Amino acid sequence: xxxxxxxxxxxxxxxxxxxxxxxxxxxxxxxxxxxxxxxxxxxxxxxxxxxxxxxxxxxxxxxxxxxxxxxxxxxxxxxxxxxxxxxxxxxxxxxxxxxxxxxxxxxxxxxxxxxxxxxxxxxxxxxxxxxxxxxxxxxxxxxxxxxxxxxxxxxxxxxxxxxxxxxxxxxxxxxxxxxxxxxxxxxxxxxxxxxxxxxxxxxxxxxxxxx
Numbered sequence: 001x002x003x004x005x006x007x008x009x010x011x012x013x014x015x016x017x018x019x020x021x022x023x024x025x026x027x028x029x030x031x032x033x034x035x036x037x038x039x040x041x042x043x044x045x046x047x048x049x050x051x052x053x054x055x056x057x058x059x060x061x062x063x064x065x066x067x068x069x070x071x072x073x074x075x076x077x078x079x080x081x082x083x084x085x086x087x088x089x090x091x092x093x094x095x096x097x098x099x100x101x102x103x104x105x106x107x108x109x110x111x112x113x114x115x116x117x118x119x120x121x122x123x124x125x126x127x128x129x130x131x132x133x134x135x136x137x138x139x140x141x142x143x144x145x146x147x148x149x150x151x152x153x154x155x156x157x158x159x160x161x162x163x164x165x166x167x168x169x170x171x172x173x174x175x176x177x178x179x180x181x182x183x184x185x186x187x188x189x190x191x192x193x194x195x196x197x198x199x200x201x202x203x204x205x206x207x208x209x210x211x
Contacts, residue, residue, distance in 0.1 A: 031186070031198045037209055039198070040095045043156040045186055046149050046195065048172075050165050052086075052114075052182035052203060053079035054107040072106040075114070079107070082182050082203045083114035089210035090117060098157025101148065103127045108162045111182070117160050123148075126163040142170035149187050150195040172197070 031039055039045060054073050064071035075083070090097065102108045102120035104127050112120045125144040129137060145167055153159040168185065169176040175185055175197050182203025187195040201209075
C-alpha cells in the first residue's frame, strides 16, 4: 500500500511540475525546395519582399523612364529582369497570388509591374518616408508591418508585400540581416495575430524552384 501511495505521490508531483513549466508555442518548420513550393501552392503564406535592384542615385530627366516623372529612383536592368523571372516562376509553379501591397515608391511599384503578380494597393507605411524618418514614425510603421504580415491571406492564395530594407529590418531585425535586393521573407500567419517565418528566398532562387 505504501508503495502505491509513493507512486501516486510522485505522479502528482510530476504533474504539478509540468503545469508550472511555461508553455512554449510550436514553431513552424523551415521550408525549402519542393516542400516550400507545395506549401505556397496551397496558399496561406505572406511573402514580404524587398524591391529588386535599384541604383541609389536618382536619374536625371534624360535617363529617367518616361513614366518616372518626379523623377525617383528606378530599377536597373538587373532589377527588371529578376522581377520578371520571379513572376514567371510564380506562374509556372501554379502559385495563386491574392492581395498585393506595395510601397508607393516608383521602384517598388516597378517591381510589382515587372513581376506581373497583380495590381498593388499602396500604403504609406510601406514607403521609404524620405531620407530621414523620425524614430516615432519608424516604430509605428514597424508595428503596422508586423500586423500586416500576420493577416491571413484569402483562402487558397498567398499575399505579396513589396517594401524597403529599413521597413523590414525595423519590423523583423533578427530575420532581415543582410537582406538582399529582391529577397523575400516567407511568413505563415497563425490566425491569432502572429506569424512564423518559414523561409528566406533570394530573388535568383525562384527560377530554380520552378524547374
